Amino acid sequence: MLQVFDGYDIMKTLFMIRVENLTKKFNGFTAVDNISFFVNKGEIFGFLGPNGAGKTTTIKMLATLLKPTGGEAKICGFDVLKEKENVRKSIGIVFQEPALDNRLTGFENLDFHARLYGLDKETRKKRIEEVLNLVELQDKAKILVINYSGGMQRRLEIARGLMHYPKVLFLDEPTLGLDPQTRHRIWDYILQLNQKEKITIILTTHYMEEADYLCQRVGIIDFGKIVALDTPKNLKNILGGDVISIEVFPPERAFEIFKTLSWVKKINRYNSIINLNVEQGEKKIPLLMKIDQKEAGFEIKSVNLRKPTLEDVFLYFTGKTIREGEASQEEKNKMTMRGRFRK
Amino acid sequence: MKSNNLETIYVMWLREMKRFLRAKSRIIGTLLLPFFFLLAVGSGFNSGFSLPGAPPGVNYLNFLVPGILGMTMLFSSMSTGISVLWDKEFGFLKEIMVAPVKRFAIVLGRIAGGVTTALIQGILILILSFFLGFKMVNLPSFILALLFMFLIGIGFIGFGVAIASKMEDTQGFSLIMQFVVFPIFLFSGVFFPVTNFPGWLRPIAYLDPLTYGVDGLRSSLIGFSQFPLFLDLIILLIFGALMVILGSWLFSRTEI
Numbered sequence A: 001m002l003q004v005f006d007g008y009d010i011m012k013t014l015f016m017i018r019v020e021n022l023t024k025k026f027n028g029f030t031a032v033d034n035i036s037f038f039v040n041k042g043e044i045f046g047f048l049g050p051n052g053a054g055k056t057t058t059i060k061m062l063a064t065l066l067k068p069t070g071g072e073a074k075i076c077g078f079d080v081l082k083e084k085e086n087v088r089k090s091i092g093i094v095f096q097e098p099a100l101d102n103r104l105t106g107f108e109n110l111d112f113h114a115r116l117y118g119l120d121k122e123t124r125k126k127r128i129e130e131v132l133n134l135v136e137l138q139d140k141a142k143i144l145v146i147n148y149s150g151g152m153q154r155r156l157e158i159a160r161g162l163m164h165y166p167k168v169l170f171l172d173e174p175t176l177g178l179d180p181q182t183r184h185r186i187w188d189y190i191l192q193l194n195q196k197e198k199i200t201i202i203l204t205t206h207y208m209e210e211a212d213y214l215c216q217r218v219g220i221i222d223f224g225k226i227v228a229l230d231t232p233k234n235l236k237n238i239l240g241g242d243v244i245s246i247e248v249f250p251p252e253r254a255f256e257i258f259k260t261l262s263w264v265k266k267i268n269r270y271n272s273i274i275n276l277n278v279e280q281g282e283k284k285i286p287l288l289m290k291i292d293q294k295e296a297g298f299e300i301k302s303v304n305l306r307k308p309t310l311e312d313v314f315l316y317f318t319g320k321t322i323r324e325g326e327a328s329q330e331e332k333n334k335m336t337m338r339g340r341f342r343k
Numbered sequence B: 001m002k003s004n005n006l007e008t009i010y011v012m013w014l015r016e017m018k019r020f021l022r023a024k025s026r027i028i029g030t031l032l033l034p035f036f037f038l039l040a041v042g043s044g045f046n047s048g049f050s051l052p053g054a055p056p057g058v059n060y061l062n063f064l065v066p067g068i069l070g071m072t073m074l075f076s077s078m079s080t081g082i083s084v085l086w087d088k089e090f091g092f093l094k095e096i097m098v099a100p101v102k103r104f105a106i107v108l109g110r111i112a113g114g115v116t117t118a119l120i121q122g123i124l125i126l127i128l129s130f131f132l133g134f135k136m137v138n139l140p141s142f143i144l145a146l147l148f149m150f151l152i153g154i155g156f157i158g159f160g161v162a163i164a165s166k167m168e169d170t171q172g173f174s175l176i177m178q179f180v181v182f183p184i185f186l187f188s189g190v191f192f193p194v195t196n197f198p199g200w201l202r203p204i205a206y207l208d209p210l211t212y213g214v215d216g217l218r219s220s221l222i223g224f225s226q227f228p229l230f231l232d233l234i235i236l237l238i239f240g241a242l243m244v245i246l247g248s249w250l251f252s253r254t255e256i
Helices: A002-014 A055-062 A084-090 A106-116 A121-134 A150-162 A180-196 A208-214 A232-239 A251-259 A281-290 A310-318 A322-342 B005-022 B024-046 B060-089 B092-097 B103-132 B139-166 B170-186 B202-207 B209-222 B229-252
Strands: A017-026 A029-039 A044-048 A070-075 A091-094 A168-172 A200-205 A217-222 A225-230 A242-249 A266-270 A273-278 A299-306
Touching: A017 A055, A029 A055, A029 A070, A029 A225, A044 A180, A044 A208, A055 A070, A055 A168, A055 A200, A084 A091, A091 A150, A106 A121, A106 A150, A106 B005, A121 A150, A121 A180, A150 A168, A150 A180, A180 A200, A180 A208, A200 A208, A208 A310, A217 A232, A217 A310, A225 A232, A225 A310, A232 A310, A242 A251, A242 A281, A251 A266, A251 A273, A266 A310, A273 A281, A273 A310, A281 A299, B005 B024, B005 B103, B024 B060, B024 B103, B060 B092, B060 B103, B060 B139, B060 B170, B060 B209, B103 B139, B103 B229, B139 B209, B139 B229, B170 B209, B209 B229
Parallel strands: A044 A200, A044 A217, A091 A168, A168 A200
Antiparallel strands: A017 A029, A017 A070, A217 A225, A242 A273, A242 A299, A266 A273
């Protein structure tokens, strides 16, 4: 019995990040609601959710910038409340908004960081060159950051986050506001450094493709709660087989009828689009077409068959698309703000 | 990997110096206002006008220069202290806050950098004033004046950091300038001895820490003062220590 417990304890310390019942409240508004999860060594772990779902708040608590209202979090075995300095040494972080001194050059920003983290002169020199090479900014190092493009700034920040050989790297919306080309380049850097530097990465995003492409495991977060957590593949498998999207008029009528079909595993409606989760979708479309539309009182405008995406997974677990999620989060936040002013 | 407080102070100081030396327009800008005061007010009052409350024989420019030096230190220091707000606005504060260093070392580093830049500006003003005809008593008096400038700097940077730590964004910046910095400047006896204030205003002047800075500077540079030198020194020392502690404390409690 004792051995089992020992083994369990050892397992717990092997996790790079271990979070239990973490909660953050701002004036009665619960931004992060009792979440628990762990991240393995060398993993790329992602939080997927709409803006305002509590992703950044979670990251800030893990990075010791915000004090949790409740719960516990450990990074590399260090408690984020009691062992702040050790946590800070172990992590690198790239914030959602730029956090560079734009009156300094790229090189000076890195040098400032290296000195702040206590790297000696030789290590500083060697490491600055290394990280600049990784993000391909060697020839821009002597330019003031104020003259950098958005993509260059983000790359410099990733480089800076790596300077002090952190064990865990946090990336908060690493490609927010970047054009598709730059986004793909940043994705490549992230995968590269995960492999080359053997670094554990935890990132937040509200881009489905980003989570799907980069993350070994994804936690879907909505209204401060983790509603699902697994590999992208397993998450998509929950929905089973295929998704048939049907554009139909009037959708209410069709919804009632589709709901009664025995081979439909799950159904949801988004405006005039109805999504059906089915097995072997290509064989189900003919069945769908056999329904006498005139008699049933609706008209199918288009049919689309695809493999489920994380967008479908998000829809499945939260009952809304991520875009809708953003709108309702904003509404909720506004309501709380108003409540605050009334006091 | 070792990191210590001295290295933190040094790197914060280094950053402040780099930014300062690059902002040529800022250096000139901060020198212009005190220079105009010296030129316009100093030369205007200088011609055959004896200042009530001041000893006879003290020419007005000589009386004014220490006050303007105090003012230069005040404005420069407050703007360095409050620059924490700009770091907050531009996100750089997060980079500092997440580093594995002591927060009080960060504040001390900012103070070190701010005092250095303020002293440079003060000395430049002093040099300019020589060209306008300012005469100080002797060279050692300059060393003593440096000490006073140093203490004024530390106190008001600490004060600025404390204010900035309590503010959410840069919106309140001009309010602070108008309702905090300008009264401190105007009630400190820059233009005339504080004893010239009517009785009901005098307590404000006595509560103003800059009053003792200006008095100390006057005492050391032109040998005229209203308070004993050691009183000026002690009050500024206490003010400086309190503000450094308050600034560090409030700064270390900042959440972003």
